[in-house]
Every structure is written in structure tokens, then in C-alpha cells.
Amino acid sequence: MFSLANSYQAFAEDGTLTDPGLQQRLTETVTAFLSLVEADVRYVCLERRWYEFLGDRTEAAITQRAEA
Structure with missing residues (x-):
């Protein structure tokens, strides 16, 4: 979702993620x-x-980068 080294910048004062796309995905x-x-x-x-976790979005950009 975000780099751990930059995690202090990832959150707003109210505890939400600063990137609305990441907040929605989370x-x-x-x-x-x-x-x-x-x-x-x-x-x-x-x-x-056996069942699949339906929240797993394989088309997500982070997954595509990991598979490339």
C-alpha cells in the first residue's frame, strides 16, 4: 500500500490515509x-x-507490479 519508510506521511491527523484511492481500497x-x-x-x-477471499483484487496496480 505504501512504503514503510514514508508511513509517517501516509496518514492524516484523523487517522485516514492521505491517498483517497488507498483509503478506499483498504x-x-x-x-x-x-x-x-x-x-x-x-x-x-x-x-x-476451499473458498476464495473475494476482497483480493488481482487487477490492482500493486499486484500487477509484483507479478511483473
Whole structure:
């Protein structure tokens, strides 16, 4: 998401990320992960099945750079 060396510049005074695109991506990722956790807790059948984390966006620029 951002370089650790520049992390002190990544956050605003209110605790949000200064880059709105990164803030939106973080919000979507956390929301999707919490939905996955809720589904795992509520639906016991998922314990025996493989499932994909739907918040994983493989088309994201950071993923594309890592794969290149």
C-alpha cells in the first residue's frame, strides 16, 4: 500500500490515509475480509471447503507490479 519508510506521511491527523484511492481500497479489503470471517463463523460447511477471499483484487496496480 505504501512504503514503510514514508508511513509517517501516509496518514492524516484523523487517522485516514492521505491517498483517497488507498483509503478506499483498504476499506473495501477490510469489509470483504470481515464478511469472509462472518461467513466462516455462521456457515459451518465452509470449514470443509476451499473458498476464495473475494476482497483480493488481482487487477490492482500493486499486484500487477509484483507479478511483473
